[in-house]
Amino acid sequence: MSSPSISVFGLGYVGSVTAAVLAERGCRVIGCDVTGSKVDQINRGEAPIGEPGLNELLRTQREAGNIRATLDVNEAVTDSEISIVCVGTPSSPSGALDLQYVETVSRQLADAIRRKGSDHVVVFRSTMLPGSTRRLAETYFAGLETPFLVYFFPEFLRQGTALEDFRNPSLSVIGALQSGQSLDAVSVILDETTEMVPVESAELIKYACNAFHAMKVVFANEVGRIGKALEIDSRAVMDALCRDSRLNISPYYLKPGTPFGGSCLPKDVAALTHQARKLGVAVPMLDSLMESNRRHLESVLERIEQVGTRRVILIGLAFKEGTDDLRGSAMLELAAQLLMRGFEVKIYDPAVSASNLIGANKVFAHARLPLFETLMIPCLEDAFPDVCDLTLVVSKPCVQIESIESCLQKGGKHHIIDVNGWKNLAGVNAGYEGLCW
Structure with missing residues (x-):
C-alpha cells in the first residue's frame, strides 16, 4: 500500500x-x-x-x-x-x-x-x-x-x-x-x-495539558518565593518533591471528584498561605486553592438543587475511603449545607461509628454537624421508609450495588450523582450522572 x-x-x-x-x-x-x-x-x-x-x-x-x-x-x-x-x-x-x-x-x-x-x-x-x-x-x-x-x-x-x-x-x-x-x-x-x-x-486534553504545565511552573515559582523569603534553597525542596513518584509526580489526586479535605490538606494550605502573607510574598495560585475547593463543593450543592428532590442520601462521610476521619470532610460539609437549605438528609458510611469517635475527630464532627448521629443510618433501606423521590450522592463504594437497588425499589423518581466514578453505579435503574462527566 x-x-x-x-x-x-x-x-x-x-x-x-x-x-x-x-x-x-x-x-x-x-x-x-x-x-x-x-x-x-x-x-x-x-x-x-x-x-x-x-x-x-x-x-x-x-x-x-x-x-x-x-x-x-x-x-x-x-x-x-x-x-x-x-x-x-x-x-x-x-x-x-x-x-x-x-x-x-x-x-x-x-x-x-x-x-x-x-x-x-x-x-x-x-x-x-x-x-x-x-x-x-x-x-x-x-x-x-x-x-x-x-x-x-x-x-x-x-x-x-x-x-x-x-x-x-x-x-x-x-x-x-x-x-x-x-x-x-x-x-x-x-x-x-x-x-x-x-x-x-481531544480538544480539551490539549488545553488540560498546557494548563497543567503552566500550573506546575507557577506552583514551583510560588514555593520558590516563599523559600527565598525564609532563606531556604527551594531548588532542593522541589527536587525532593519530585522524587516522590507515588503521590507527587503520579496520577494520584488527578481525577475529578470530591473536594479535598482531611486533617492535613486544608490546615497546611491555610498555614502556608498565611505564612506567605506574613512574609509579604504574593502567592495568588496557592491563595486560590481553598476558594476553588469551596466552589467545587458549591457545584455539588447546585446540582442537587437542580435535580429537584428534597430527600438526599449521602453514601460516604469520611474524607476518604478506608478511614473514619471526619476532619475537613467535604461530605460532612455537604450534609451541613443541605440541612441549612431545607433538605432531608440521611448518611450511610459503615466506616464511621458515632460511638467510636474520639478527640478532635468527634469535636469537629459535632461542631459542623451537631446532630450527625441522628442522620446516620445502619443500612440504606432504613433511610426513608415511605415511597418518595430520592437523590443519592455517592462519594465512595462503601455499599453493595444490590443494597442501592433495594433502597430504590420502593418507588418514586430517583437520581444518582456519582462523585468519584464508581463504574457499577451507571447500571443502577435510576437517573445517573457523574459529577464531572
Missing part, C-alpha cells in the same frame, strides 16, 4: 515539523501557506523556523522529492488525499480564542474539496476549544457531496525538541467526529500508541 499524499496548511512551528516528519515517513507532502517566503524556503529545502535538525531534514526530503510547497489552496487539495490544518489560533485582546485563520482555511478547503470532487480527509492540529472542530465541520464541510472525514489531532510538540516529540510522542490522542469512525485513513500520521477519543475530549 503506497503512502498517501498529504497537504499541510500553515508552515509555522507545528506545520513545518509535521510536514517534514511525514515526508520522512515516505508520504508525498505539499505545504501551503499565505506567506510566500515560507513557501520559497520549503521549496529550497530550508526550514522557515529555527528548530534543531529541521533544516537538515527538510533539505534531505526536498532532495528526495518528498516535499514541496505552494501558495495555491486548490493545488494543495487536488494533489493530496489528506489535509492537515496547522494555522495559528492566537488570543484576542480579551483573551478569547481567535479562530479567524482556521475559519479561512476551512472555507478554502471546503471549496477546494468541492472542486476536486473526490474523497478527502481533514485533520485539524490547530489548538481549539471543545466544540470547535464539530462546529467547523458542520459549517463548512457538511454540505459537501463527496465523502469526507474530519479529525482533531492535537500536537504536543515542544520547541527545541519538536522532531523527537513527533517521532516518539509521550502522549498521542486523536478525536474522531463520529463514534466508530475508522482511523485507517489517517494511520500514517499516527503513532502506535495513539488513542482514539471523542473529538471534544
Whole structure:
C-alpha cells in the first residue's frame, strides 16, 4: 500500500515539523501557506523556523522529492488525499480564542474539496476549544457531496525538541467526529500508541495539558518565593518533591471528584498561605486553592438543587475511603449545607461509628454537624421508609450495588450523582450522572 499524499496548511512551528516528519515517513507532502517566503524556503529545502535538525531534514526530503510547497489552496487539495490544518489560533485582546485563520482555511478547503470532487480527509492540529472542530465541520464541510472525514489531532510538540516529540510522542490522542469512525485513513500520521477519543475530549486534553504545565511552573515559582523569603534553597525542596513518584509526580489526586479535605490538606494550605502573607510574598495560585475547593463543593450543592428532590442520601462521610476521619470532610460539609437549605438528609458510611469517635475527630464532627448521629443510618433501606423521590450522592463504594437497588425499589423518581466514578453505579435503574462527566 503506497503512502498517501498529504497537504499541510500553515508552515509555522507545528506545520513545518509535521510536514517534514511525514515526508520522512515516505508520504508525498505539499505545504501551503499565505506567506510566500515560507513557501520559497520549503521549496529550497530550508526550514522557515529555527528548530534543531529541521533544516537538515527538510533539505534531505526536498532532495528526495518528498516535499514541496505552494501558495495555491486548490493545488494543495487536488494533489493530496489528506489535509492537515496547522494555522495559528492566537488570543484576542480579551483573551478569547481567535479562530479567524482556521475559519479561512476551512472555507478554502471546503471549496477546494468541492472542486476536486473526490474523497478527502481533514485533520485539524490547530489548538481549539471543545466544540470547535464539530462546529467547523458542520459549517463548512457538511454540505459537501463527496465523502469526507474530519479529525482533531492535537500536537504536543515542544520547541527545541519538536522532531523527537513527533517521532516518539509521550502522549498521542486523536478525536474522531463520529463514534466508530475508522482511523485507517489517517494511520500514517499516527503513532502506535495513539488513542482514539471523542473529538471534544481531544480538544480539551490539549488545553488540560498546557494548563497543567503552566500550573506546575507557577506552583514551583510560588514555593520558590516563599523559600527565598525564609532563606531556604527551594531548588532542593522541589527536587525532593519530585522524587516522590507515588503521590507527587503520579496520577494520584488527578481525577475529578470530591473536594479535598482531611486533617492535613486544608490546615497546611491555610498555614502556608498565611505564612506567605506574613512574609509579604504574593502567592495568588496557592491563595486560590481553598476558594476553588469551596466552589467545587458549591457545584455539588447546585446540582442537587437542580435535580429537584428534597430527600438526599449521602453514601460516604469520611474524607476518604478506608478511614473514619471526619476532619475537613467535604461530605460532612455537604450534609451541613443541605440541612441549612431545607433538605432531608440521611448518611450511610459503615466506616464511621458515632460511638467510636474520639478527640478532635468527634469535636469537629459535632461542631459542623451537631446532630450527625441522628442522620446516620445502619443500612440504606432504613433511610426513608415511605415511597418518595430520592437523590443519592455517592462519594465512595462503601455499599453493595444490590443494597442501592433495594433502597430504590420502593418507588418514586430517583437520581444518582456519582462523585468519584464508581463504574457499577451507571447500571443502577435510576437517573445517573457523574459529577464531572
